[in-house]
Each structure stands twice: as structure tokens, then as C-alpha cells.
Amino acid sequence: MLSEGTSNEQPMVSSTAFYSTWPIDPKLEIRILELLPPASLDPTKIHCNFRTAKLSDKPLYEALSYAWGDPVFSEKIYLPNGYLAITSNLAATLRQLRPENGLRRLWVDAVCINQSDDAGKGHQVMLMAQIYNSTIRALAWLGEGNAETRAAVDIIKNIASKAWQFGYSGLETELNVYPGNKGEGVKKALRELADQLDFQAINAFFAQAWFKRLCVVQEACLPSEVMIWNGPRSLNINDLSALRYVLMGMMFESKQAIVYDGRLQFNVSEALTLSRERNKYQLSKFSDENTAYEPIYVKIYLQWDNLCANGVDKIYGMLGLREIPDTVEIVVNYGSSVEEVYQDFASKYLQMGHLSLLHYTGRGLTIPSSSHEASKLPTWAIDWQSLLPLNPLNIVASFYTATKLPPSLHAEQRTSPFIQIAGVEIGIVEEDISSLAPESSSLTEIWGSNPKRMLSIEHQLTKSKQSYPTGENINKAFARTLFLNNRSKLTTSFIGNQQDICELWTEFEYLVNNNEIGGESASSGAGPFSAFARISSILRNFFTTNTGHFGLGPRYTRPGDVVVIFNGDTTPFVLHQIKPDPQLISLNVEEKTNEIFSPDEQYELVGECYVHGLMDNEVVAPEWRAKEQNFWIR
Numbered sequence: 001m002l003s004e005g006t007s008n009e010q011p012m013v014s015s016t017a018f019y020s021t022w023p024i025d026p027k028l029e030i031r032i033l034e035l036l037p038p039a040s041l042d043p044t045k046i047h048c049n050f051r052t053a054k055l056s057d058k059p060l061y062e063a064l065s066y067a068w069g070d071p072v073f074s075e076k077i078y079l080p081n082g083y084l085a086i087t088s089n090l091a092a093t094l095r096q097l098r099p100e101n102g103l104r105r106l107w108v109d110a111v112c113i114n115q116s117d118d119a120g121k122g123h124q125v126m127l128m129a130q131i132y133n134s135t136i137r138a139l140a141w142l143g144e145g146n147a148e149t150r151a152a153v154d155i156i157k158n159i160a161s162k163a164w165q166f167g168y169s170g171l172e173t174e175l176n177v178y179p180g181n182k183g184e185g186v187k188k189a190l191r192e193l194a195d196q197l198d199f200q201a202i203n204a205f206f207a208q209a210w211f212k213r214l215c216v217v218q219e220a221c222l223p224s225e226v227m228i229w230n231g232p233r234s235l236n237i238n239d240l241s242a243l244r245y246v247l248m249g250m251m252f253e254s255k256q257a258i259v260y261d262g263r264l265q266f267n268v269s270e271a272l273t274l275s276r277e278r279n280k281y282q283l284s285k286f287s288d289e290n291t292a293y294e295p296i297y298v299k300i301y302l303q304w305d306n307l308c309a310n311g312v313d314k315i316y317g318m319l320g321l322r323e324i325p326d327t328v329e330i331v332v333n334y335g336s337s338v339e340e341v342y343q344d345f346a347s348k349y350l351q352m353g354h355l356s357l358l359h360y361t362g363r364g365l366t367i368p369s370s371s372h373e374a375s376k377l378p379t380w381a382i383d384w385q386s387l388l389p390l391n392p393l394n395i396v397a398s399f400y401t402a403t404k405l406p407p408s409l410h411a412e413q414r415t416s417p418f419i420q421i422a423g424v425e426i427g428i429v430e431e432d433i434s435s436l437a438p439e440s441s442s443l444t445e446i447w448g449s450n451p452k453r454m455l456s457i458e459h460q461l462t463k464s465k466q467s468y469p470t471g472e473n474i475n476k477a478f479a480r481t482l483f484l485n486n487r488s489k490l491t492t493s494f495i496g497n498q499q500d501i502c503e504l505w506t507e508f509e510y511l512v513n514n515n516e517i518g519g520e521s522a523s524s525g526a527g528p529f530s531a532f533a534r535i536s537s538i539l540r541n542f543f544t545t546n547t548g549h550f551g552l553g554p555r556y557t558r559p560g561d562v563v564v565i566f567n568g569d570t571t572p573f574v575l576h577q578i579k580p581d582p583q584l585i586s587l588n589v590e591e592k593t594n595e596i597f598s599p600d601e602q603y604e605l606v607g608e609c610y611v612h613g614l615m616d617n618e619v620v621a622p623e624w625r626a627k628e629q630n631f632w633i634r
Helices: 015-021 088-097 118-126 128-134 147-166 171-176 184-196 199-206 216-221 238-253 266-286 296-302 338-351 355-360 443-449 453-462 474-482 489-495 501-513 528-537 582-590
Strands: 029-035 046-054 062-066 075-079 082-086 104-107 138-141 226-230 233-236 419-432 540-545 550-554 562-566 573-578 602-608 629-633
Touching: 046 088, 062 088, 062 216, 075 088, 088 138, 088 226, 118 128, 128 216, 138 216, 147 184, 147 199, 147 226, 147 233, 147 238, 184 238, 199 266, 216 266, 233 238, 238 266, 266 296, 296 355, 338 355, 355 602, 443 453, 443 528, 443 540, 453 474, 453 501, 474 501, 474 528, 474 550, 528 540, 550 602
Parallel strands: 046 075, 062 104, 062 138, 138 226, 602 629
Antiparallel strands: 029 046, 029 104, 075 082, 226 233, 419 540, 419 562, 419 629, 540 550, 562 573, 573 602
8 A cells, every 4th residue: 555655646557567466367256446545644545455356265345336437537546556547437436435444345347357458358247247146235336416316315215214105015016016006095195295206306316327327237136235325325226126116106196197297207217127127136036936038138128228338238238137048158259349249149049049039120120320330230130239119029918920830040150141030921011101191101100190090091991891811800900900909018907908909999989080089170188099009009010911911010111021920939020022132143153162142032121010810820720831931031
């Protein structure tokens, strides 16, 4: 440690010299920062030591979780052999956490990992699950905060201390139960609390950058204990679980009014999903019950809008949450490009039979862009930097389109960037919203501004037909398609799974025809059919096929696209046929010794879709099996 009487500034230590002083085997060991008390002559200086430890020796340390902030290294930590430059946010964190006496052992990724050594950093990232599972506790630093956020800490702790009054008894209840179902006394208390609560402070607290960091998810989920610091104020992360429980009750009792009227901002609900994910993970550690396996790409997708500075950390920053059944080998390599990492990740999961990954891919789920590294990915690989907030059908509903058939998928290096999937073609898209309602830009726009237009579309499609390919009434089939046949978990949670969709459609027609909903001159309002159909239509497009089927597909579905069902998958998909690249064809001819693979029929994946009447293993029938073929997708 530096002498308190030292007046000369010590030299900055180069990263090479510094980390060579404390070398580790990055596959087995970690560095631990020993944070020392403030020196009496200059208490603003941050004095530290380092030590190294094998994780197998179970060293005692606390793991720090914080938002790095801008990469401006304006502060310093002082070491026996010099100093290292650090960011102001890390400096503020260390000043708040340093002890008055003794020392505090911390694991801090920014300094305990050699950030300039890509290979070593990759090995340390592979240890993240072990590092955060082994820590005494995680210390989450949200920043210095302000009067509002400090007030929010007090509010949250107060609500957590009284949450039992609303029926909260721990993590199990927070996962599954709406407190609004607890009786009139609880309902009244929730309404009164909603009138008194300082929502502005709550909104300010959850607007802080820490809640938007992707790596926070594993840093908050893995440790057995997490303490959250906002300046001098602190709270236990379990207090957020209690808060979420109570806010869910308020939303239930107000019929979402506290969200719709702006009192509770949407980012709060998003941030509080962190407590739900933590509870799920922590409960799974002590539960003997077999919980549904959730592949890591599903967990990453659910954090689609969380931020990270390096695009590859969209994947690497979540690997600590992989579950035991996940045997796909992912090697962290910071020397690879974003495009290489994303394509390799998708290819490995597809080779292991993870067809469900395709539900998070396709042109319908990404923002069109050519400005980032991964923009030229094949359509079967997930572009984690350009995802849109659309919940895939296999998350929002239970479908079984071809689940009785064994999947058949081949993804090999020699055929890259193509993959081959076995399935059947079930039709060609004939019409979509662009042809049925050319004055409208999307199905969502119609439901939002002129739902009356849906009646004319229905009439246009059904005027010359009486029955649907399944034999049911074609008007009923149209209504059931728009509502995903009431298979969405969101709609069934509100109206039940026994509700006849056609009755809701009849009610919708009545409201429209009596100018009580939508359309020009109609009063504002929302019947249950239009409200939930609008949710089902977000980023989706209605279409018809040459076989007479109705469907909801990705927003980029267009006439001429091919609708297929892949063996073993839960929903159909829309494909767009593309022409072979003539340059690749000429190379095939001219370079016999090094051929580039280019199949005659090629497709791009547009995305998953709903096709009414073909969502429950109908294609297992022999007449469909006779039509099986292989599709090459790029």
C-alpha cells in the first residue's frame, strides 16, 4: 500500500505490466480487488491491493454489478506499484463501498479481467456463472442518484415491509398470483395505495442505466444475495420482488389504468421482470420438480432491448444462465466478428435439433438496417442487434403443427450459409393487407384507426364462399384467424379458453354497425375482439393462400411467398424464394477444386405464421407426407 506521506504521483501502470504482476490461469482463477480504507491525508484517493485465487478454493469476495458508463477513464485506483485509470462511475462505486477499517474484497470485471487480452477475457467470461454463484453477495451500484431516486428507495422498502398485507408471502407467490384476487380488503388497500404512491419517484428509480444493462440479468439472478445501492441508500433485491407483486395488484385492480394514464411508465414493468427472472432461477436451485427447459436463446430474446457495448455480449453476457440440459458448446471468442459469433451460435443450436430457434429469426423480426456488422447474416440466424419486440407464437401460445414428426435439419460448413430443412409446402400467398386494403400500411393500423375496414375485408373474402378448407363456416374461420383461434395465453387469461370467438366477432360487428367503435364518424371505444385482435396483429400481416387458407404471418409476408411446415416444428413458416447468385454459379463451374455450394431452389426465411386449420399435426396424414421435400434456406 502507498505511504500516506507520499507526495509524488506514482506512474500509471500499463495493462501488460499490471496484469503480469498478478498472473492467473484464466480458466481456473480470478483476481480479487482488495479495497482499502481512505487515507487520512487525501481521502478522495482510492487505494487497493490485488490478490489471486482459485475458484475451487472457495475464496470470499463480493461481486460488483454496475453500469460502466462512458469509456472516459478520468479517475484512478492506487496500487503498490502505481495506478490504473478507471471510469468516474466505478470510482464513485468504490468510494461508497470502501470500509472505514480493514479491507473489502471485491470482484470487479473492469479491473479484475484484463480487458485488452481477448483470449483471457473469453475464458473469464466462461467462468461468469461460477463467479456470481460463488460470491458472498453481489453489490449492485445504480449510481449516485438524486432526491427522487433516494425517495424511491425508501418507498420500495416501505412497500416491501407491508407487502404481507396484500397477500405477499415470498418468491413463490410473486411468480404466479395476482394480489387483486385476495378479497375486498386487499382490493381496497391496493386502490388507496395507488392514489397515494409517488409514481414519479418510482419511475425515476427504474429509469437508471443499470436496469438497461444486459449483463445485469445474470449478475442479479445468479448470486444467493444481492444488495442494491443508490448513493448512500441501499435495499435488498427481494424488495423489488415484493414491489412487483404489489404493482401487479394495482394494475389488475385499475384495469391497467395506472399504466395507460402515464402514472407508471412502461419501463418500470420491463425492469421488474428482472425480479421475476431472479425468482425463477433461485427457486429452481431448491426445487426437485422438473421445470420446463428454456434454451439460452429464449432468455436472450426476452431481454431484446437491454444494452451492451459490444454486440457479441448479447450472447456472451447471458451464457451464465444456461441450464443443465443445454449441451451446445459455445466458446467465447472476442477475436471473432459480431456476424461470425451470431451465425456460429445459430448454426450450433440448429445442428443440435433446436428448431425452435427459427421462431426468433427471419426478416419479419428485425429492423431493416445495413449499418451494423451483423446485417448480412443469413435469415436463419438471429440478428440480436436488430430485434423487434414481437413475442414469437411459441411463447404466446401452444401450437403443435408438426410436433409428431421427427425434425430433419442439416447445417454443415460445406453448405454454409445454407441450411436444409425437411417439410411440406402448404400453399402460396395470394393476397395480403397490401392488396386487400392498399390504403392501409399494416394490419395494426387498421385495428388502431379504422377497425370497420375489417368487415369489408371479411365480406370481400367470403362473399363467394360458404365453407373453409376445414369444413367450418368461412366467416367463423376468418374471425378465428384474427384471434389466433383464442390460443394466445394473453387473451385466454382475460376471457378464458372456452370463450366462443365468433360471439365476440358478432359483438364487434354490432358495435361497428352502430357506430360505437372504429371507422369514420364512429365514437371511440374498444370491444374485446378488436382490442385483442389488435394485440395479435402487432408486426403481423393477414394473408390468404391459393389453397383457401387464412393466416397471420410476418409483416413482410407478400403475395407469391411460400407457406411451409417443417417436420417437428410447432408452427408453419413463410419463405421467400430467391434467385441463385450468378457469381456463385460461375464459381461452381470455373473452380472445380473449390466449389461453392449454391442449390437450384433457394429461400429466405420471412418468419413463423399462423394458418387456420393446420396448427395441430394435420400434416401427419399420408396425403401430406407424400409431398415432403427439402428446403434450402439462406
